Amino acid sequence: MDADEIVWVTRAGGAPWLRATGLALDADGFIQVSDTLQTLTDPRVFAAGDIASMVNHPREKAGVFAVRQGPPLAENLRRAVEGRALKPYCPQRRWLALISTGDRYAVASRGALGFQGAWVWRWKDWIDRRFMRKFGEFPQMEAGTASTAPSSVQLGEEEAAQALSAVAMRCGGCGAKVGATVLSRALGALHPVDRDDVLIGLHAPDDAAVVRVPPGKAMVHTVDFFRAFIDDPYIFGKVAANHALGDIYAMGAEAQSATAIVTVPAGLEAKQEDLLFQMMSGAIEVLNDANCALVGGHTGEGRELALGFAVNGLVDEDMTSVMRKSGMRPGDVLILTKPIGTGTLFAAHALLKARGRWIDAALVSMCQSNRLGAQCLREYGATACTDLTGFGLLGHLVEMTRPSGVDSELNLSALPVLEGAEETAAAGILS
Ligand SMILES: Cc1cc2nc3c(=O)[nH]c(=O)nc-3n(C[C@H](O)[C@H](O)[C@H](O)COP(=O)(O)OP(=O)(O)OC[C@H]3O[C@@H](n4cnc5c(N)ncnc54)[C@H](O)[C@@H]3O)c2cc1C
Structure with missing residues (x-):
């Protein structure tokens, strides 16, 4: 068949990676879910929108269904976490389709009904813009909630009980320190750079670190500390470490060693550990790149996630390189x-x-x-x-x-x- 242009239009199909998930898929490759939006394979895995195929209510792949599944998905996730019965959801049978023809003209269809015109396009445009505005115009943040750092998270009954008892006993007498096991587990997986001039550091932790000042060198001290301004602890760790190193570089010095000061919000130990691990992973990447040995630190609990470093650097004793x-x-x-x-x-x-x-x-x-x-x-x-x-x-x-x-x-x-x-x-x- 001769043609100038060929447009091959197919129906939607599931992404190839879904096949590797082990979840039950329909013939088109979409995840099969029940009326509660739980996957047929694993009730702890939910799916909604285009990626999901409701086995009892098959529908077209359209935004109208994806959007409407949002509230029942949120509701059922909350119910699942709280151990309550989930609510079945049934998508609407008919829907209004507004199809723009590209020239400020649109065709509408609902069931057996159909109409068209420039006014249909204006109507569609109004609906679309109203919807999209929700992604660009947000309510203003209340004063005092500037940090978006994660706080505690509720999980199963056992963990909830653990959290409750932890909150009931929360005390500041020990300097509100985070437990040693949380710390050692979080830091154990990290590998700060080793330096010959660090005599006692994290490899053999003690009350304090001992670091040698090489002959002909003078020591540069600085400290920097601030609270999280983004909700990504790994990036925050990187920024905080870079920030603390900045003063060393501005003096014309090379970094030698650093001690960390960390505040983590009170919460489940597993969450604190994960937060510490992510934050310190970012920080240690930056410190290692600077050949700066992390030799110790202090971690306490507080309202907001915060991180800082005391950094020691070296300059020539004759001060010629100092800026x-x-x-x-x-x-x-x-x-x-x-x-x-x-x-x-x-x-x-x-x-x-x-x-x-x-x-x-x-x-x-x-x-x-x-x-x-x-x-x-x-x-x-x-x-x-x-x-x-x-x-x-x-x-x-x-x-x-x-x-x-x-x-x-x-x-x-x-x-x-x-x-x-x-x-x-x-x-x-x-x-
Ligand atoms: C050209 C076109 C026009 C359309 N017009 C209309 C219309 O006018 N009206 C209507 O109702 N519907 C329309 N649809 C359908 C509508 O866009 C979809 O039904 C709707 O976007 C589905 O929403 P969703 O959130 O389920 O999936 P999506 O909007 O597809 O969102 C899924 C997201 O997951 C991301 N993602 C995928 N894989 C991964 C991964 N491995 N890791 C991390 N992220 C991943 C994707 O990048 C994407 O951002 C149209 C679709 C197309 C393609």
Whole structure:
């Protein structure tokens, strides 16, 4: 058959990976579920939407069914966790289909009825936009709930009882420390870098770590600590470790050892352990990359997840490699090693006003180490440096120009700025 264009239209089929799950699938490869949206194979696994095929109520693959299955799915998940009877769900038999023909015209059908027109398109457009708005316009966060860090989670009866007794006995007398077994299990799976100058560290834990200062070197001390601003403990661990290392690099030093200070929300031990493991995995990746040995730490319970590090670094004793805030000289050029804008972006994120891709890109930038940037500055004879963090570019610039006795001139259009930061700042959202 001759043709200019061939469009081969098929019905939907299940994704190939579903076959490897061991779950019962229908002839088209979709997961078979009962009226309670539980899979036929395992009542603890639920499926809804396009991926699922209700064995008693077969329907087309359409958004209308996927969306409507959301509330009964949520309800039955909650009931399953609470050990209550699940509710059967029956999808509607008829539905309104509105099909746009691409030219601001649409065809509608419901059962045996059908109609069409530009007004049908406008109607569809109104319905679609109203629905999509729900994904872009969120209620403003209440003050005091800025952290989205996970707290405790309810599970089976035994674990719930364990959680209850833990809450009843929660005390701060021991420094609200997290149990030693939780700690050792969480940290046991991690591998901090080994250094010859660490004489007593995590490999043989004691009351404190003992670290040698090599001849000809002076020690640089710094500490940084902040609460979780995102709900991904692994990324948060990376950002916190990078943040703490930043001050060492800004001084022109190399990192040597670090001790961690951690606050985890009260909860089931298994959840605390998992949280600690994820957070410290991210942190240790960054510390290892900096050849900085994690030599100890303290973990306590508190309202919000928080992490910080005391970091020790080394510089040459003669101080020639040290870059100070006061080292600016007339004629110097200012170099930003990373784009700015995290303050306004995360303030916007807290208000649910930032786009996901802006926050993703900002996190990638925050996970980028300043080690090589600082090394480059040292090699090319930079005399002044600082770590731009809490006070913003202008705040930190004042901290440098004042002790240096110089003025500075910024070319605003030359500033590297994270995507979205200009929009959020223009909207008046500042940290
Ligand atoms: C071109 C087109 C037009 C359509 N128009 C309409 C319409 O006008 N009206 C209507 O009612 N319906 C319409 N549909 C159908 C509708 O889009 C679907 O029924 C609906 O999106 C199903 O929702 P869902 O949440 O079940 O699945 P999806 O929306 O497909 O969401 C599943 C998500 O899971 C992700 N995913 C897949 N595998 C993995 C994995 N291994 N790990 C992690 N994530 C994974 C996918 O990337 C996807 O984001 C249309 C579909 C298409 C393709």
